[in-house]
Amino acid sequence: QSVLTQPPSASGTPGQRVTISCSGSSSNIGTNTVNWYRQFPGTAPQLVIYNINQRPSGVPDRFSGSKSATSASLAISGLQSEDEADYYCASWDDSLKGRVFGTGTKVTVL
Amino acid sequence: QVQLRQSGPGLVKPSQTLSLTCAISGDSVSSGSAAWNWIRQSPSRGLEWLGRTYYRSKWYYEYPVSVKGRVTIDPDTSKNQFSLQLNSMIPEDTAVYYCSRETWIRGAYYGVDVWGQGTTVTVSS
Numbered sequence: 001q002s003v004l005t006q007p008p009s010a011s012g013t014p015g016q017r018v019t020i021s022c023s024g025s026s027s028n029i030g031t032n033t034v035n036w037y038r039q040f041p042g043t044a045p046q047l048v049i050y051n052i053n054q055r056p057s058g059v060p061d062r063f064s065g066s067k068s069a070t071s072a073s074l075a076i077s078g079l080q081s082e083d084e085a086d087y088y089c090a091s092w093d094d095s096l097k098g099r100v101f102g103t104g105t106k107v108t109v110l
Numbered sequence: 111q112v113q114l115r116q117s118g119p120g121l122v123k124p125s126q127t128l129s130l131t132c133a134i135s136g137d138s139v140s141s142g143s144a145a146w147n148w149i150r151q152s153p154s155r156g157l158e159w160l161g162r163t164y165y166r167s168k169w170y171y172e173y174p175v176s177v178k179g180r181v182t183i184d185p186d187t188s189k190n191q192f193s194l195q196l197n198s199m200i201p202e203d204t205a206v207y208y209c210s211r212e213t214w215i216r217g218a219y220y221g222v223d224v225w226g227q228g229t230t231v232t233v234s235s
């Protein structure tokens with residue numbers, strides 16, 4: 001049911017850089033801003049990137065976001081064990097007239 | 111600090127109506143810079159937006175096509191809370207249901223920055 005497509009998994013060793021992609025269309029990412037959420041097991045998602053590349057207070061600068069045409073990316077540099085979680089992109093879809101989410105990516109720290 | 115506290119049943123029979131309430135502390139349901147959402151999550155459907163209500167000189171209600179006609183989100187200004195009603199429940203509606211707040215800062219969209227604790231809802235006879 002998810003409108004935005006993400007790879008199901010991504011992994012890296014401590015200190016490495018991991019990048020997660022989010023593929024959409026002209027009616028969502030191509031036109032509107034993108035947010036990224038992190039979710040630990042059994043808890044609600046938390047905002048880690050807003051407006052494509054802005055970090056909320058308290059989110060380390062190891063997290064960065066970008067957007068190009070109808071795709072967006074989240075990068076985590078200097079990977080740490082506490083980064084192990086599920087990550088979701090989100091945007092607004094003008095055709096569906098609603099909030100849409102990505103399929104989610106599980107990040108594993110090896 | 112803004113907090114959202116959800117209440118409602120965890121078990122609903124098929125064809126019945128789900129009713130959940132989200133009590134707000136630290137903010138107002140009538141805030142001109144917030145919107146109040148319901149979002150659900152299941153392994154089969156992922157994160158799914160169920161709709162929102164917000165006040166900008168009048169009340170607005172927005173619902174996705176996927177549940178339109180089945181869903182109602184209502185603000186209650188006297189109790190500073192909002193509710194979700196989803197009727198004609200089927201087993202595929204089994205999910206964790208979250209209430210949440212979206213925020214705009216100086217007119218620019220920020221994001222969903224506050225979430226309720228989640229309610230696991232099972233649809234079964």
